[in-house]
Amino acid sequence: MPANLTPAYKTAESTYKKARDPKERLELLREMLRLIPKHKGTDHLQADIKSKIKELTDALTGPKKGGSKGGPPTSFRPEGAGQIALLGPPNTGKSTLHAHLTGSHSETGPYPFTTQYPQPGMMPHLDIAFQLIDLPPISDQRPIPWIGNTLQSADGCLLVVDLGHPECVEEVVTVLDVLTGRKVVLTERWPSSGGTIGDPDDPFTLYLPTLLVATKADRSSDADAELDVFEELTGCRYPYLAISIAQDLGIDAIGSTLFERLEVVRVYTKAPGKPPDKGRPYTLRRGNTVEQLAELVHRDFAAGLRFARVWGEASFDGQHVGRDHELVDGDVIELHM
Ligand SMILES: Nc1nc2c(ncn2[C@@H]2O[C@H](COP(=O)(O)OP(=O)(O)OP(=O)(O)O)[C@@H](O)[C@H]2O)c(=O)[nH]1
Ligand SMILES: [Mg+2]
Known part of the structure; x- marks a missing residue:
């Protein structure tokens, strides 16, 4: 059955898609639910909206009273010139990079699953700053219930990988699969690549512009060849930077690339x-x-x-x-x- 969505509903939906502030997004979802024509053809969409409202309410108010102990916040109001999520497989150097760029005390360690909760921080660039959100690793071993919701406010992400790690390709494919399961698609399209990002018919799939950041370049003898193999095997064609925290290589390019790609x-x-x-x-x-x-x-x-x-x-x-x-x-x- 056709959904026959009204212009008023469509306006609310397109405002929702552009909104970044979690509280504003919640209000817009409630408005969408109020405005959506109530009939069989919109049952699925109504259910999607309701579950988004629940997710976002939980993220903003913390878990229900009487449940297990509340954790740290998992939803962040964007600050500065853009909000950028740090995504990737375990142990690739996300938190080391976050600490270096923002001065945060994100915990780092020479083993996987060091980071458990998101950690925001501000990365200065020129006379502005970008907000970087350090995140736990994405894997199929430890699902993160709130990750889809946390990413809704991001303007883009750094997909942090260690190309020298033998399981790099498999792990990145898992990251992309896990995220797709949460309706988050990492795209090589940034505002500056022209055209629109995303699917105009699907309000709940998030297309997140992605910059591939290959860390630990100090350990690599031929980063370009590694990247070629990576692209060949994964089919990914993200804009790309090779960096090393250990040797302070390529790190400045992160700020200037974000500035350019986000068209600040x-x-x-x-x-x-x-x-x-x-x-x-x-x-x-x-x-x-x-x-x-x-x-x-x-x-x-x-x-x-x-x-x-x-x-x-x-x-x-x-x-x-x-x-x-x-x-x-x-x-x-x-x-x-
Ligand atoms: N050689 C080298 N090692 C690095 C570099 N960056 C990070 N590391 C090391 O990589 C290991 C993992 O670093 P983390 O920053 O904890 O990695 P992570 O991606 O946050 O790990 P999870 O939170 O478990 O996903 C640590 O032992 C770091 O010292 C780098 O540029 N060069
Ligand atoms: Mg970490």
């Missing part, structure tokens, strides 16, 4: 007659407009916005622009209400 745009605001606030840029994405900046600055600003003045590479100094003007990296903006 930094914008500095200024008050009329004052110098710009160069300390703390707002971060947007390429194609975002003055109106979206106004929303970031303050919820109510977008409604009262009359015009803006821009100083930057793509405009002449102090140029008057409207709310639909697209911003570019480095722009200085004066909002006029």
Whole structure:
């Protein structure tokens, strides 16, 4: 039976797909459930929405009272210029990388399954920061009930692998299978590769842009050849970086690659007659407009916005622009209400 979804439902669904804040996502799911036409053709979708609501409620409030002891949080409100999950098989160096990049005290160890709970941290890059979430390893030996939910707020992931490990290929294939079972697909498409990411007809499969990070390059004599074999055997064609924490190789490229791939745009605001606030840029994405900046600055600003003045590479100094003007990296903006 056709689902005959209404325009109001479809709007709620597409807003849900774009939303990153877990609380906002929960509200949108409730709205989807309210708006969905209630008949046989939507039974499956209704059930999916209900189970998402339950998962997200549990993640936000912790496990039910009276159950086993509550654990640490497993859902994180995005902060900074993008939220990036660290995924991979056991013992590949995810936590070592996390600690190095964010200064976290993520536990590391020379054996598998060291990490048990997610650990957020901020990785500075230029005058902004990316939020990195260290995670337990993905394997078929230790299922992680909350992993699908935790990943919903991510903008992308680092798939951290040790190409020199004899079981690398099998383990990565398992990672991809386990995640697919949770409706999470690691894709080589990033916003900067053009086109849309994901399946417009399936609101609950998450397509997570992926950067392959091969660690422990200090142990490898021919990283390129290892990568060729890996790609051949797995069929994966993710953008790729080889790094070593032990020898401090290639690590800086992580920040610049994320900046480029996520199409980050930094914008500095200024008050009329004052110098710009160069300390703390707002971060947007390429194609975002003055109106979206106004929303970031303050919820109510977008409604009262009359015009803006821009100083930057793509405009002449102090140029008057409207709310639909697209911003570019480095722009200085004066909002006029
Ligand atoms: N030689 C070398 N060893 C590394 C490098 N990075 C991490 N290691 C070692 O790899 C081992 C595993 O590191 P972890 O950071 O705990 O790995 P993990 O992926 O977080 O492990 P799990 O949490 O169990 O999944 C440790 O013994 C690290 O010292 C590297 O760049 N070079
Ligand atoms: Mg770890």
